[in-house]
Structures are given as C-alpha cells and as structure tokens.
C-alpha cells in the first residue's frame with residue numbers, strides 16, 4: 114500500500130453527500146459496516162439542498178384514489194417508456210415508506226387538515242402527490258438525513274474531491290484517490306464497496322440551475338472505471354428558469370408555482386400552452402381555461418391545465434413561442450401567479466421564490482408576472498445499474514441518485530428525484546452490504562493507478578504558461594448550449610463532436626496559477642476532464658438517437674420512432690485514460706411483464 | 718455603468734493583505750458575481766465558497782463592508798457607493814482568502830442528542846400544522862453560520878468555543894424541545910454544557926439571519942425559561958410545580974401521546 118499519502122480504510126465508501134449518498138450511508142451503517150462519506154463541498158450544501166417543490170410518493174393523503182400503480186404509470190409515460198421499468202416500479206412502491214421514515218428522523222412536512230403529510234400538484238403527476246415544506250423541500254430532506262448521519266457517528270470527509278476510482282489487481286473497484294481542498298494534499302481510500310452518489314452534470318451548459326458541483330464527476334469516473342453510461346442524450350431543460358438579470362439567468366423557479374395556480378403567457382397575454390398539447394396527453398388535458406381553472410380545487414371537476422404537462426413538453430413550447438417572436442422583453446415568457454392568487458397565499462406557499470425575485474430581480478411576484486425561460490436542470494442519463502441492488506457493471510461499484518440512469522427514462526417528472534434518492538440510496542446501501550457479505554470484495558489498491566491520477570492532477574502546475582481553465586469552461590458551456598441544447602440537429606451535433614476533441618487537447622495545455630491550497634482554478638482544472646467526457650457521451654447519444662423523445666429533441670427527426678423505444682444507447686471506455694475512445698452500443702430495454710404493461714394502458 | 722472597486726482580503730492562517738480589483742459593473746450583479754469575474758480573469762486562485770447562488774445553501778457567507786452577508790444575495794447596486802470591502806467571517810479560523818474553517822459548527826452538531834419519537838403508526842404520524850409550524854421556522858436554517866460569526870460570546874472570546882454551542886444550535890435545541898414527537902430532555906445539557914447562560918440577548922444573531930428566523934424571541938428566550946424550570950434549586954422546583962397547573966412543563970409538552 115502506498116505510504117506517501119494519507120490513507121483510510123472502509124467497508125463502504127460513499128462518494129457524495131446529497132440525498133442519495135446520505136441515505137445509502139444510513140443503510141450501510143445499520144448493517145453494522147464501517148462507512149465513510151466523501152463530499153467535495155461542506156456537509157449539507159449538495160444540490161439536494163436546493164430542491165424546492167417536493168418529493169413524489171403515492172401516499173394518497175390528499176387523493177385517496179392515488180396508489181403506486183398510478184405513480185408507476187405517470188413515471189413511465191413521463192419518461193416516454195425509455196425507463197428501466199423495474200426501477201420505476203420499485204420507486205413507486207417504496208417511496209411512501211421512505212417519506213414516512215423521514216418523519217421518524219425529524220422531518221416536519223406541511224400538513225393536511227387531518228394532520229397527515231400534505232401533498233401538492235406537479236407536472237405529469239395525475240394526483241397531488243408531492244410531500245413538501247413550502248418551497249424548501251430539499252433543505253428538509255438533506256438536513257434530516259444529515260442529522261441522522263451525524264447522530265449515527267458516520268465519518269464525513271468534507272471538501273475532499275475524488276479524482277479517480279482505483280481498482281485492485283483483479284479489476285474490482287477497490288477505492289479511490291482524491292485531495293483535500295483546504296491543503297491540496299492527496300488522500301487514498303480503500304473500500305470493499307464504493308457507492309457513487311455524485312449527482313448531476315448541468316454545469317457544462319451556459320444556462321443552468323446547477324452549481325459548480327454539477328460537473329458529472331461520478332458519471333465520468335464510472336465510465337473510466339469500466340461501468341456503462343446510458344441515456345446520456347436525455348437532458349432535462351426545466352421550463353422555468355429566471356432570465357433576468359443576466360447574472361441569475363438559469364436560476365430555478367419551482368414548478369410549484371404552476372402546481373399552485375401559476376400560468377404561462379406570451380407577450381400577447383395568451384395562455385399558449387393550450388396550443389401545444391401532444392396527442393399522448395390530449396385525453397387528460399383541459400381544452401379551455403375555464404375547465405383548467407376548475408381543476409385546481411377539484412381534480413374531478415375538470416382535466417389538468419396544460420401548464421402542468423411534463424417538463425419536456427412545456428420547455429419546447431416556450432422555446433417555440435420565443436422563436437415565433439412572442440417572448441418577453443428578455444427572451445423568455447411570462448409566468449403569472451400574481452393575477453390568480455392572493456399575496457398572502459403566494460407568500461405562504463412560495464416564500465423562497467418570493468424572496469428570490471424580490472432580492473435578485475427586484476420583481477414582486479405577488480403583483481407582477483415573472484419572466485422565465487428554459488434552463489439546463491437534470492440529467493436523466495447515468496450509470497447503468499441493476500434495479501434491485503444498484504450494482505454497476507464494474508464489480509464493487511454501486512450508483513444511486515442523479516448519477517444513476519434508467520429510473521426516469523427520457524424525461525423525469527418533477528418530484529421524482531428526491532424520492533428516487535431515498536428509495537435507491539437505501540437500496541444501494543443494501544446492495545453494497547450484500548456484496549461485501551458475499552465475500553467477493555476487493556483487497557488492495559493498484560498503486561500504479563493512484564500514481565497516474567496524482568501525476569495528471571499535478572501536471573498543470575508544471576507548465577509555466579498555458580490556458581486559463583476558466584476560459585475553457587466558458588467556451589465549453591457556450592458550445593454545448595449552442596449545439597447540444599434543447600433542440601438538436603445533425604450538423605450541429607457533428608460540429609460539437611469536433612469541438613469536444615479540441616477541448617480535450619486544450620485541457621492538456623492548462624497552466625494553473627497559485628498554490629495547491631484551496632485553489633478554485635486548480636479544482637476547475639480537475640473538473641474539466643469529467644465535464645468533457647460527459648459532453649462527449651451526451652453528444653454521441655444525441656447524434657445516434659435519430660428521433661425526438663423526452664429530453665432529447667431533434668429538429669431533423671421531430672417525431673418519436675417506435676424502433677428507438679426498444680433500447681438505450683450505452684457508452685463504455687476501455688483505454689483507462691480520461692481521453693480514451695468511447696464505444697457506444699444499443700442496449701435493449703428490459704421486457705416489462707404483462708401485468709405492468711396493462712397498467713400503462715389503463716385509463717385511471 | 719461606472720466601474721466597481723473591490724477590496725478583498727487575501728491570505729491564509731499565517732496572515733494576509735487586502736488586494737484591490739477594479740472592474741466594470743454589470744446590471745443586476747451580486748457580490749458573488751463580481752468575485753466570480755475576478756476568479757475567471759485576474760485571480761483564478763481567489764478562494765471563496767458558494768453553491769446555490771440563490772440564498773438556499775448558506776455557503777457564501779462573508780463580511781461585506783464589515784457586516785456578515787450572503788455574497789450571493791447582496792446586490793452591488795444596493796451597497797453604498799465607493800469601494801466594497803470583502804473579508805472572511807472573523808469568528809472562524811482562516812483557511813484561505815474568503816474561506817474559513819467552520820468545523821466548530823459541525824462539532825457542535827455532533828453533540829445534539831437526536832430526536833426520540835414514539836414508534837410510528839402504520840401510515841405515518843398525525844401532527845397538525847400548528848404543531849409543526851414552530852419547528853418549521855427553525856428548520857428554515859441554511860447553516861450559513863453568520864449568527865455564529867456575529868455572536869460576541871465566541872467572536873471576541875475564542876476560549877468560549879469549548880463550552881458554547883451558539884445561536885445556530887440554540888435554535889436546533891429549541892426545535893427539538895418543541896417537536897411534537899420528541900421525548901428527549903436536553904435542558905440539563907443546554908445549561909451545563911452548551912452555555913445557554915452566556916447569551917445576554919443582544920439579538921445580533923437575529924439581525925443577520927438571512928432566513929429571518931426569530932432566533933432570540935422564538936428560540937433562546939423560551940429555552941432560557943425552560944432551563945430555569947429545570948433547575949435543581951428547590952424554590953424554583955416548587956415554582957415549577959405550582960405553575961404546572963396552568964402551564965404544561967417542557968417534560969409534559971414534549972411527550973405527545975402516540976396517535
């Protein structure tokens with residue numbers, strides 16, 4: 114074992130302290146294992162804390178008609194049937210228990226009159242289904258799990274960035290190498306099982322709701338370590354991001370605004386969503402404003418408003434309105450709740466949206482409409498896992514949360530991520546524990562791999578002159594936004610692929626200024642290989658999927674093609690270097706049993 | 718628009734200096750945007766923390782013109798004209814530039830005895846909105862630690878960190894004490910080890926809280942009352958017994974019969 118670096122041994126090492134990582138840690142610890150968590154920011158600051166609207170679980174507290182079967186159907190339809198059906202099924206069945214469990218650990222959700230957990234409406238969910246606390250549900254989730262983890266005495270390594278996974282000599286994943294942000298010193302971890310819970314990858318687009326953390330490290334590290342990535346072309350552009358002022362462009366405006374009665378209008382004041390109802394959703398969507406408005410109070414009195422169609426539908430519609438010249442002054446459309454709900458209601462239901470607009474844009478959402486437009490929000494694609502155990506194709510490596518693929522298919526429904534984190538976080542903890550108990554776990558770290566990762570990380574200090582990593586990041590974001598955004602086309606995708614090769618070369622010429630201790634420029638330099646790797650997979654998937662489906666829209670192939678509904682594109686890389694070639698194959702979907710298939714057709 | 722001049726403290730545990738940057742101002746920017754532009758151009762190694770850029774994560778706390786603020790929620794155009802001075806939080810040890818070592822807070826978090834609820838019934842606990850509302854106010858906390866930064870008990874007296882958990886954790890204790898399901902009693906701990914008595918209700922913490930939590934009025938003062946109730950002094954104890962008829966004690970209030 115390497116003696117030059119600080120070293121730690123664990124049974125289960127979890128990379129990521131968002132909802133998925135924390136839930137996995139609790140489970141593994143309850144199995145009596147030695148558990149460590151590594152996070153590149155402070156505990157409690159992961160993306161999960163930013164989630165607003167709620168967490169979907171068919172508890173039936175507001176609409177007793179709701180149950181797991183309806184939730185399963187909604188999830189599959191929202192995902193345009195590209196989902197791993199077994200994950201969607203487990204998720205729908207287990208989410209209620211996972212939400213209730215949070216209350217035992219201290220969560221305080223908003224209540225119904227009967228004292229049960231209140232549930233709110235969100236796009237694509239047939240019934241009011243999202244457990245929530247105002248518009249700060251993610252904060253409640255992460256704090257509850259964080260406090261549970263702390264009370265169990267689980268070790269948390271904060272501000273420690275993992276650079277690469279490391280194998281043992283038999284090729285099992287055996288740990289990782291990373292560095293402390295504070296000191297710049299390297300650290301190695303050996304573990305019998307590693308769980309990736311690193312979240313998403315939205316930071317490679319110019320307008321995004323994601324923070325600096327969303328660089329797809331886990332996606333890339335899994336690929337480099339021998340696992341497969343699926344559905345990478347499926348990126349969710351959330352319909353409602355702020356558009357003005359420019360410095361906050363992309364910041365999320367929760368779908369809860371629409372769930373609570375907000376509507377979308379163009380510059381002519383029209384509720385344009387009525388013109389964009391796809392055939393698949395026509396039967397369940399209102400066709401007049403009058404009908405839609407009745408629905409908010411009683412779901413039996415009318416069909417759902419078109420503003421609450423799945424996100425991909427709404428984002429495309431906004432895009433078309435702006436293109437047709439009916440946008441708002443700053444290139445978005447209007448989201449109006451002010452004219453429809455009382456100021457008290459808005460402040461109580463949407464307190465953080467109220468503050469966000471008041472303080473950052475000088476807009477009072479209780480009296481004026483918001484200007485909004487699509488923002489890169491979530492990646493449906495991710496590491497291919499086994500639905501029951503979250504095991505990846507790299508032995509010893511597990512993945513849960515946004516970094517895992519399959520659960521959401523081509524498009525995720527709002528609220529289905531927070532519930533995904535706790536359902537599959539728990540399962541990953543169980544999967545890792547079972548794997549360790551079966552006695553196949555890895556034993557030692559390959560020192561050569563450790564040394565190679567350290568050498569790569571330090572190389573930019575050796576160059577006396579070279580590129581600024583921030584320039585590369587900005588150019589990459591602009592390139593991806595322009596060519597691999599909401600609407601895609603062959604020529605732009607081919608151009609993007611060529612550009613990504615150039616970015617790969619530019620990264621090898623970065624010179625870092627300053628020392629190793631808490632140096633954001635250096636840290637960004639270590640992010641770029643992951644960002645570029647993820648962008649390559651996204652671009653490749655988008656080029657190959659010659660159809661439009663969910664979070665993947667092709668201008669040159671505007672319709673869904675049933676042939677493409679039979680498989681996911683799966684990427685892998687064998688070279689062992691971050692810039693090794695990526696191979697892509699068609700990976701057939703699991704076949705759904707007939708009883709579940711019947712649920713999809715049923716008109717609930 | 719006119720240029721802006723930023724005076725930013727740079728250095729580490731061994732000391733440091735102010736560095737001045739002058740750059741063009743853009744409409745609608747917050748302090749964090751300007752810091753990011755400096756990072757992307759002149760000083761890629763300028764250290765600061767941030768995540769959400771929307772006042773939700775509590776990462777970007779610093780002292781702007783001497784006052785603890787979230788950098789992501791402080792509009793440049795709302796600061797007084799002239800140089801803007803940005804320094805790290807004073808109460809915590811410096812790591813580098815604007816980044817401080819806030820581990821004190823994570824140590825305090827480890828000392829909090831967890832929620833102890835009765836077993837959960839089949840389809841979840843029954844709690845009413847008015848029962849959860851008090852706790853919900855405290856759970857809005859984004860752990861920016863600015864209340865800890867501003868509290869003179871530890872800002873001016875390093876030695877007090879040994880036996881003082883600070884306003885962020887007083888609201889955590891208050892939340893648990895007022896939780897409709899909790900059965901743990903933390904009053905002795907609060908009095909003897911968490912230093913509740915050191916707080917002399919200056920309300921500085923309440924003033925800086927970006928979540929507008931009424932830290933003193935709704936948490937610290939009621940906690941102080943409960944802790945006094947729990948004292949072993951027989952006179953106080955008698956007082957508590959007498960009051961009991963009208964006012965439930967914390968013991969009783971904390972234990973809610975299982976639904």
Ligand SMILES: Cc1cc2nc3c(=O)[nH]c(=O)nc-3n(C[C@H](O)[C@H](O)[C@H](O)COP(=O)(O)OP(=O)(O)OC[C@H]3O[C@@H](n4cnc5c(N)ncnc54)[C@H](O)[C@@H]3O)c2cc1C
Pocket residue numbers: 128129130131132133134151152153154159160161162163164165166167168169250251273274275276291310311312313322323326330331365490491513514515516527528529530531532534
């Ligand atoms: C603004 C916003 C609002 C949202 N609202 C909702 C909502 O209302 N409902 C809903 O269901 N979903 C919502 N989502 C989506 C949801 O919040 C995320 O998908 C989810 O929180 C991801 O959780 P996670 O546990 O997978 O990862 P994250 O919470 O993203 O955590 C990732 C963790 O991995 C760590 N990490 C990453 N890379 C490394 C590395 N190299 N080394 C060490 N550590 C690393 C990070 O530090 C972090 O701790 C929202 C997302 C955003 C951005």
Ligand code: SF4
Pocket residue numbers: 867868869870883884915916917918919920921922923933937
């Ligand atoms: S009120 Fe108490 S806790 Fe708050 S700042 Fe003053 S002394 Fe500190």
Ligand code: SF4
Pocket residue numbers: 775857858859860861862863864865884885888922925926927928929930932
């Ligand atoms: S109580 Fe307020 S000031 Fe203190 S840490 Fe929480 S959010 Fe920040």
Ligand code: FES
Pocket residue numbers: 766767768769770771772773774775776777778787788789790
């Ligand atoms: S960056 Fe999250 S609070 Fe400022």
